[in-house]
Amino acid sequence: MYGDCEDLLGKWFAANPGKRDNIFLSTKFGIIPQKGSIKVDSSPEYCRQAIEKSLKRLGVPFVNLFYVHHLDKVTPIEKTIEAMVELKNAGKIQHLGLSECSADTLRRASAIHPIACVQMEYNPFTLEIEEPQRRFLETCRELGTAVVAYSPLGRGLLTGTIKSKEDIAKAGDMRTMLPRFSGESLDKNLATVAKINEIANSKGVTPAQLTLAWLLAQGDDIFGIPGTTTASRLSENLEAMSVNLTAEEERAIRDVAKDVTGPRIPDNFPGVNLFGDTPPLEA
Structure with missing residues (x-):
């Protein structure tokens, strides 16, 4: 989704082998760019494939934080989190993160494993996470989940x-x-x-x-993550x-x-699932 950034960071890590311990490294999975659109895939299968590709590009054995970039509206969040827990137990990730999920999805995910943070848009123009009907920021604070604010500017x-x-x-x-x-x-x-x-x-x-x-x-x-060039x-x-x-x-x-x-986003923007929910986990 972010072009060659993992390859670029991989080259930097290779050139600076002593610096890895000083870096808190996060990456995401879930969005697959396609011509003129994007595909969202938060399935366990793609989760496992994505981390292997990311680790190879980065040239590192693990990342500190692995986010689900978007939810595909098909995979129950419990299944996604279970796959991420497998990766954590295998030493390939240290912390679990979500992005653009609903309060209910966050609560369901947290029942499987603590979620370190959720990446959401948050700035003076975008206050949706504060809205009482969403109960999002309230739920994060109840569960001890931090908010990583993208597009803070x-x-x-x-x-x-x-x-x-x-x-x-x-x-x-x-x-x-x-x-x-x-x-x-x-x-x-x-x-x-x-x-x-x-x-x-x-x-x-x-x-x-x-x-x-x-x-x-x-x-x-x-935590704000302003971009800059x-x-x-x-x-x-x-x-x-x-x-x-x-x-x-x-x-x-x-x-x-x-x-x-x-x-902030047009209606029916391709692939985007803002404050995304997922299907219930079948018994």
């Missing part, structure tokens, strides 16, 4: 660097297909981002730092850990962000 929207649709117009940019980056929604959302920029400016930080600090303020069990942005993001928000500032960001327009 709203796919770049909350960095303040996107000024118009031309900034995401390059070929292959997935954001051109997302409602929040399209037409009038983008114009309205950029106006909302401008208000967040004002809060950042008043505090003497960048919009990205403010947003990441907001995320960290949600709890010690929330430059060393300068990496340094900028890391500095967010020293930014402290008052309760009033945290609420102000929430109040402004309520004006976001458009869902």
